[in-house]
Amino acid sequence: MGKKALLILNPLAGRKRGEKLINKIIRIFTDHGYEVLLKITAFHGQAIDLCQHCVHEADIVVPIGGDGTLNQVIQGMMNANIFKPIGFIPAGSSNVFSGNLGLPKQILRAAVNVVEGSAIPLDIGFLNDRCFSFITSFGAFSNTSYLTPQKQKNKWGQLAYVFQALKDLPSIKPIHAKVITDEYVFEDDFIFGSFTNSLTVAGIVRLDHSRVDLADGKMEILLIKYPKNAVELSRTLTALRKKEYDPRIIRFHSTANATVFTPKGTEWSIDGECAAWSEPMTITIKQKLINFIG
Template identity: 30%
Template sequence: MQILLRKSAACLLNRYFGTPSAASASGCTEQIQYFDRIPRMIVETKIIVNPTNRRKRILFITNTSAGQGGARQKMYPVISTLSENNCEVTVYPIIPNEKLTADSILREGFDEFGRFRFDVVLCCGGDGTLNHVINALMDLDIHVPIGYIPSGSTNDFSKNLNGDLTTEDIARAVAGTHTYDYDIGRLEGKYFNYVAGFGAFTGISYSTDQTFKNVFGYGAYILNMIATLPQNISYKQHVVVEHDGQREEDEYIFGGVTNSLSIAGVESPILSNASLNDGLFEVLLVKAPSDLIDMNEIVQGLSKGNADNPYVKVFHTRKVAFHADSLLDWTVDGEFGGSYRDATIEVFPRAIKIMVP
């Protein structure tokens, strides 16, 4: 890992010559730029200095129903690691039937003066759980870093950012000082972390029964995909796509707006150059095939990263609009995102800070 460190002059004075006034004037902020574990992705982080040395306040939101219930096993090591690293942890489980949702939990985090009482919001669950947390943070105008410990069935977003980090590694990062700003998207008022899509197979994630996912994990998606293969292959929708002064129009089997190296747990070379904080999302459009031979060409093109495939269109944009002849069912981060004939997606650059090692 290559590290480039830039320190403000005031911080250097404070560290080596003891001039607290200079440090106070600058906020004693250090910036680090380093190469993340993900190939081709440069991550910018900031070191946050805590002048009072008080215990860091962590709001820990956990969804024990996600995936195969992995959040239960991760709770103790997470809380233990955070406590050992000078953190004060408040734990809330997500229980929708008891009206304990990400939104309701975060609303309780404000004090009587309207200030948010926590330094970090830590989420343990699947990509859908993180999606609910991000939407609540944006809707409530809460600007604190987040942490994310994956325990879902696919965990695409975590694969993009955390790589092979252990639960304890992530907990130590949450207790630490490095943050990374990443882009999020918004589809008709609903925010998403890494993907919004329509078309074949996009409904698999939210239509698969939770109990089925708890038992079979990622295999539940595969089984459901096989069961719905005939209707998914025959799916097509006439859509007009407008972006950056250009217009695309065709019958599509799939459309996706992504900020990810993988979708549904599968990495595609066609998305290998994606960056999480360049202010751009990748748009992937797949034309409807005429027969199984065409379908095979599409699959080959996607698996080999061939963007010249006549059935596959890829471009980068900050804003894109979709206009369909009938309602399109959208998926955002594996959750149902609504049905629209006309939908606009836009990027919110570096809107979320996440704790990183």
């Protein structure tokens, strides 16, 4: 029997780019000897159920959509406890995850990359019982992705997140948080905190690549202290741009786990989607849990 590819398409992602090219995508897979099982999401979050109930039928699973679609597919595998190689075709607005791996931005090239590529193991993070492929965060801009209207995402791509973030600036308030790792305890007023397995934070802040490994069993913590005045804000922005993590204003640390206490109702996000608050938030990383074809 031939190989079987489970394609899970989010038809609304990124100006409907994946939907427009789906027949050509299928042709690429069939030309390379795959039998294709296509599932199309009809509502937000359905990719979890589609993957969970169909993953056992496939040799590889191929989400076609944005970072949120990929997150849901991974969550579906977790729920089913069946782990198959993932070949991602990025068809969303920002595609942060694919940028981490240097995947082709052009959809049909990405499809060819899946059928001709080889699998590499990558770490997967967990916020309580939810997985994340590249980030979970709280504070300023954490809700930018899921509050940005889909029409703006389709029109402006990643710039839409910047526009939304600028709108949020006047309302930014400090969040008193306590972050506990095996090595350190950080407690202060922060405007932002992220826990990533990524070369960038939300595709906007670039991390020092020499200090990031996507398969080392560790995540990177970035905590930005609340700037009390314009001078401190300027120093913070300069430090981020130069990747100079001055501990007086920015905490940067790698760890395998973290326990985070934030005030009740603090907004959290996970791979650009809204995440429910709890106390505490437990964040862990599992080394080389998923194989990605790239």
